[in-house]
Amino acid sequence: MEERSAIRAQALSSLGDPLPPIPTSPLYQGALLVVGVAMVLLPLVYVSLILATAYGVLLYGLRGTAVFEGMEGRSMLLALLVYVGPLVAGVILILFMVKPLFARPAMEEGWLELDRESEPFLFAFVERLCKTVGARPPKIIRIDNQVNASASFHRGWIGLLSGDLVLTLGLPLVAGMSLRQLTGVLSHELGHFAQSAGMRLTYVIRSVNGWFHRVVHERDAWDEWLRRSSEEWDFRVGIILYLARFCVWLTRLLLTVLMYVGHAISSFMLRQMEFDADRYEARVAGSPTFEKTARRLTELSIWMHGARADAQMAARDGRLPDDLSLLLLAQESEVDPSLIEALQQEQLERKTHWADTHPCDARRIASARAEEAPGVFQVEAPARLLFQDFAARARRLTLADYERELGAETVGALALIPTSVVIAGRELENAARKAADRFFQGQLQMLRPLTLQLPEAAGEREAVLARLETLREALLARSESYAAAFARYDEADTARLEAHRGEALVEAGFRLEPGQFGLTASTTEEATASISQARARMRTLSPELETYEQLGRERLEAALGLLLHDPALLARLEEGEARAAQARLLLPLCHTLVEATPLIEELQERFVASLILAEQIQAGGGDEKTYSVLRSRTITMRGKLKELRSALGDVLYPFVTGAGIAPGTSTVAELTFPRLPAADDIGEVLDLCAEVLTKLSPLNYRVVAHLAALAEAVEEALGLPPLDTPPPLPPPATD
Numbered sequence: 001m002e003e004r005s006a007i008r009a010q011a012l013s014s015l016g017d018p019l020p021p022i023p024t025s026p027l028y029q030g031a032l033l034v035v036g037v038a039m040v041l042l043p044l045v046y047v048s049l050i051l052a053t054a055y056g057v058l059l060y061g062l063r064g065t066a067v068f069e070g071m072e073g074r075s076m077l078l079a080l081l082v083y084v085g086p087l088v089a090g091v092i093l094i095l096f097m098v099k100p101l102f103a104r105p106a107m108e109e110g111w112l113e114l115d116r117e118s119e120p121f122l123f124a125f126v127e128r129l130c131k132t133v134g135a136r137p138p139k140i141i142r143i144d145n146q147v148n149a150s151a152s153f154h155r156g157w158i159g160l161l162s163g164d165l166v167l168t169l170g171l172p173l174v175a176g177m178s179l180r181q182l183t184g185v186l187s188h189e190l191g192h193f194a195q196s197a198g199m200r201l202t203y204v205i206r207s208v209n210g211w212f213h214r215v216v217h218e219r220d221a222w223d224e225w226l227r228r229s230s231e232e233w234d235f236r237v238g239i240i241l242y243l244a245r246f247c248v249w250l251t252r253l254l255l256t257v258l259m260y261v262g263h264a265i266s267s268f269m270l271r272q273m274e275f276d277a278d279r280y281e282a283r284v285a286g287s288p289t290f291e292k293t294a295r296r297l298t299e300l301s302i303w304m305h306g307a308r309a310d311a312q313m314a315a316r317d318g319r320l321p322d323d324l325s326l327l328l329l330a331q332e333s334e335v336d337p338s339l340i341e342a343l344q345q346e347q348l349e350r351k352t353h354w355a356d357t358h359p360c361d362a363r364r365i366a367s368a369r370a371e372e373a374p375g376v377f378q379v380e381a382p383a384r385l386l387f388q389d390f391a392a393r394a395r396r397l398t399l400a401d402y403e404r405e406l407g408a409e410t411v412g413a414l415a416l417i418p419t420s421v422v423i424a425g426r427e428l429e430n431a432a433r434k435a436a437d438r439f440f441q442g443q444l445q446m447l448r449p450l451t452l453q454l455p456e457a458a459g460e461r462e463a464v465l466a467r468l469e470t471l472r473e474a475l476l477a478r479s480e481s482y483a484a485a486f487a488r489y490d491e492a493d494t495a496r497l498e499a500h501r502g503e504a505l506v507e508a509g510f511r512l513e514p515g516q517f518g519l520t521a522s523t524t525e526e527a528t529a530s531i532s533q534a535r536a537r538m539r540t541l542s543p544e545l546e547t548y549e550q551l552g553r554e555r556l557e558a559a560l561g562l563l564l565h566d567p568a569l570l571a572r573l574e575e576g577e578a579r580a581a582q583a584r585l586l587l588p589l590c591h592t593l594v595e596a597t598p599l600i601e602e603l604q605e606r607f608v609a610s611l612i613l614a615e616q617i618q619a620g621g622g623d624e625k626t627y628s629v630l631r632s633r634t635i636t637m638r639g640k641l642k643e644l645r646s647a648l649g650d651v652l653y654p655f656v657t658g659a660g661i662a663p664g665t666s667t668v669a670e671l672t673f674p675r676l677p678a679a680d681d682i683g684e685v686l687d688l689c690a691e692v693l694t695k696l697s698p699l700n701y702r703v704v705a706h707l708a709a710l711a712e713a714v715e716e717a718l719g720l721p722p723l724d725t726p727p728p729l730p731p732p733a734t735d
Helices: 002-013 026-068 074-102 120-133 157-162 171-176 179-194 196-217 221-232 235-285 287-316 324-333 337-349 361-371 390-406 408-413 419-439 461-507 524-565 567-572 576-618 624-648 668-672 682-696 699-717
Strands: 140-144 149-153 165-170 319-321 415-417
Touching: 002 120, 026 074, 026 196, 026 235, 074 235, 120 140, 120 179, 120 235, 140 390, 149 179, 165 171, 165 179, 171 179, 171 287, 171 324, 171 390, 179 235, 179 287, 235 287, 235 361, 287 319, 287 324, 287 337, 287 361, 287 419, 319 324, 319 419, 324 390, 324 419, 337 361, 390 408, 415 419, 419 524, 419 699, 461 524, 461 576, 461 624, 524 567, 524 576, 524 699, 567 576, 567 699, 576 624, 576 682, 576 699, 624 668, 624 682, 668 682
Parallel strands: 140 165, 319 415
Antiparallel strands: 149 165
16 A cells, blocks of 8 residues: 555656647648638538528429419329429428438447546546646546547537536556556647647537538438338329439538548648647657557557457356456457567558548657657556556446446346456366367367267277277378368358348349359349359268268267266366266257257358348338348248247256356356347347357357367376367468
């Protein structure tokens, strides 16, 4: 505690003296003004076009009545249609042009607001740092789970006028950075605060660009009503609505042009703002620390991706880790350092594009080096000491994140467990995966589920040992040929799924280009033939693959037979009884999954086909026929989901996070199918199908991997060391 207090006192004493102001040239200030005026003018141009359109429609309404002069009878009806049609289309166009002016921004990412009473040192430190960089202290400090920090105005445009600021700090930065690195990041954000005029201009720029992006790309109930009505109503009315749709399309085209103009105008200025903020960071934390921080940000981004993947894996087991920040730090021992180095190098080699709002890392690092600043803040300590109780704060934010993303009801149905338990469970999974790589020489494939029978007898131990030695040698000899055959099998499987996607589009009336989705013609006959050809290639390759898989199956069953039926071996094996119990839990699940494989494969085919139809509709490219085909496929898909749930039966789910393999309290069906939506609820059926495939597709691999770890332990007890880990396969040869 005394050491913590001493570091805090040193940190505060290192700050406070204001840095010399970072000057901006008259040219830069003038450019700021030009960009600001341009960004304000762009929406005004759009408003002017709305007024001009309204004036034109009004003028047409007043003067267009001339079309009725001299008309009578049926000619009068035609004249009425000629007069009313453009008038109605014009009114609809005006409504659709006005609608974007009231487009609301999307929901913000989840965050928690902090208060001075609970985090006094954090607030004191930030305020002292504000004095150093010459910035106004933030009115609010909040935290989120992003690998980022940001500065913004409190309550949007109100904050723009009042000057009230918000500092958002990502807890992954606090968890994974030193205090010096994090102070540099905070200096960068507070440096934006110090650029008062630039900060306001940045807000205007981002608000206008964000508004253009939303109104160009987002669709709402109005758009859906216009599309449906034009296709379903009487053709005489439909013509008017089609005219309106064309005019709305022209409006969006105009908005798109304005969006790109605004982005092009603002991007250069936003990059200059980042360079200026980087100078604050370099002067506070030091030029060398700036480069280290840039590399650390890449590491933390990779680790956060892995942490969220681990959290998803735990959620599939019915549990959630209680601290994402702790889970992030655990990735350091899991991620290959060469991968991080390659990604960091890729970032350094990346060039700045004209549309980028941030400069590339190489230019930013070069700019910071040019400052040659030793840094006024040189305290090296964990950044988490900024918080009174960082672990408690991280757990609370993690729970808030889950409730926002999954819903409080879903989170309540899952068990929130210590992250340390999840880490232990992940280590068991990694050990099983590595054992499977050694056992099958890297050739255990999710695409080819491996079925196993519960061995009824062990056989003579010496005979089993000799058989195991023979099988091991055979697997080593055949692994490369299996890999080559599987690559061709995988290509055929991909072609099969692509053909199913093409078949769905053709059925919905889309016209495909030759070669698209592997089809030479845009017909259902061609799609059917392409699917059949892909399946034929898969059948042709299967015997060669099955030879290798049979060797692996026999080796597994031989070793597991000893585990289950040889008491003497069981006594010699560490945790022998527990390992045998694990095998008895896993083998029935393995059998059940293989029995359900045809249903899983069919469900995958239907899902990829339905998903591409849904994507077309979401992008505005579908019509009523597309909806009809999608509805029909969704009804069939729901039937397959119900059939699959029944096929899974009441087999218990054996993976208990952190506890290895043990009898669970839920069945595989219960965990896989939390719900069964109505057949006409297309979105829910698609979501459930994606969830089911995500959970079931890798499950057989996971089961067999753990069985391979058990079998490897048996072989070691017999005096057979594990096979070497196979080297990575070379990339496929190209012509």
